[in-house]
């Protein structure tokens with residue numbers, strides 16, 4: 373399954389103290405196109421007459437993320453990063469300036485994890501992201517990640533961590549304590565059935581094996597354990613128990629995917645207008661459907677995208693169904709690795725990425741991408757290889773967890789994701805890896821199927837003609853998504869009428885989302901877009917653009933006048 377890359381080597385050090393810069397590409401070569409060309413399927417459009425260069429057309433504005441705009445100008449279209457980046461916001465990155473630094477560094481989506489912190493804390497973070505977008509011209513989307521109801525330890529009464537030594541006796545209990553009365557070496561577990569479900573002799577794994585205990589005695593609500601693999605216990609660490617080498621799933625398998633606390637968090641997310649809700653420990657498609665109808669009911673017309681987190685054994689059994697009904701998927705390798713043998717995690721990652729591409733859903737690869745950078749300013753070689761693999765597999769997005777939430781070098785970790793993405797994407801383009809992947813038809817109607825074929829053809833055409841960009845005018849984001857699915861060489865400029873669609877498109881591979889009011893008159897849309905983009909030096913005369921829209925089923929190849 374692993375892929376090898378043949379690529380030219382250029383030296384832009386990962387471990388310089390500076391932000392790794394995006395390598396500057398050679399001047400672009402244009403394939404001359406004699407005159408605007410239209411391949412219209414359902415409706416013939418007249419060839420374009422575009423306003424003379426430099427003529428400003430009075431029109432409503434065009435909004436694009438400030439950082440993307442700068443990258444486009446600085447490095448040229450083709451070297452613009454295609455792989456998107458999600459950063460978890462935590463104590464290390466929650467201030468306005470810290471979030472801004474991440475946005476400047478290329479964060480496309482800010483994630484808040486409802487496992488940690490209070491709603492007030494999350495509200496402040498979400499509002500700061502929004503404020504930054506409004507005041508400073510970013511288009512960072514917000515993702516709220518639910519806690520889910522798997523078994524975990526309590527928050528250790530706000531202690532940052534505590535060490536369990538080899539052979540020490542610890543008590544895991546379902547009793548709750550007030551801070552002062554909490555006995556030493558005692559951990560409260562969130563799941564009431566815990567003491568009944570475990571048996572003497574079971575192995576208790578904290579965080580998938582970062583610390584291991586063996587159960588030696590049960591006394592009412594208390595489970596007495598001996599530490600067999602010492603290590604640090606972190607607040608709210610996940611707990612799994614194993615019997616004869618298998619994960620034990622007793623009644624806890626019946627815990628609801630969305631707990632009562634999660635529902636309150638979801639209400640909070642809807643109120644705060646988050647762009648994505650990531651659902652932890654999804655077991656089946658049903659829960660995603662239920663959540664979607666709940667959101668439509670609570671907030672009609674809502675654009676909130678539901679991301680299914682693949683992190684439990686049950687989700688693997690219903691993978692295709694789950695991906696099908698979700699708006700995106702996350703390979704949550706942290707908890708997944710605590711539930712299945714670790715050597716299977718890379719295989720699952722590969723499978724989920726492929727399946728998501730087939731089903732036209734974005735996929736995020738998450739957890740431990742740059743774990744060592746929590747403490748060190750440079751990554752390990754193995755981490756760089758892991759990130760390269762995910763980029764080479766053409767995942768839509770990579771995610772930072774602790775690295776950005778509580779690590780010492782959040783901006784450096786982000787810079788590493790950025791530079792590795794750019795380098796590997798460049799290799800793929802140089803390999804002329806034009807995708808031979810046979811994409812299945814995802815549309816359910818003939819009309820949609822036509823759009824789908826148009827998008828497939830557009831991408832192939834853009835690769836062969838070495839187009840500078842694909843423009844897509846999309847009211848729902850669907851056509852843009854179908855183009856992204858093809859992973860074309862050039863960037864896809866997606867023009868969407870609302871800020872919320874613009875932000876949601878931020879998660880998809882290769883899409884550069886713009887907010888733009890457009891009409892059903894494609895000729896005037898194009899005239900306006902060309903002049904607005906030229907005025908901002910984002911395109912220039914002679915650039916070859918392939919244009920599609922969900923307004924009209926046609927493909928046009930146009931040289932910017």
Ligand SMILES: Nc1ncnc2c1ncn2[C@@H]1O[C@H](COP(=O)(O)OP(=O)(O)OP(=O)(O)O)[C@@H](O)[C@H]1O
Pocket residue numbers: 460461462463485487488489517606608652706707773774777778
């Ligand atoms: N809002 C927050 N407040 C305090 N600490 C946080 C916050 N968000 C994240 N963290 C810290 O960063 C670490 C990594 O974050 P991450 O979102 O990956 O959580 P996690 O506990 O590993 O759970 P999950 O499986 O949901 O990702 C957490 O374990 C926690 O220590």
Ligand SMILES: CC(=O)C(=O)O
Pocket residue numbers: 652681683703704705706707708738739773
């Ligand atoms: C991201 C997450 O939830 C995990 O890796 O477990």
Ligand SMILES: [K+]
Pocket residue numbers: 485486487517518519520652
């Ligand atoms: K979570």
Ligand SMILES: [Mg+2]
Pocket residue numbers: 652683704706707
């Ligand atoms: Mg998880």
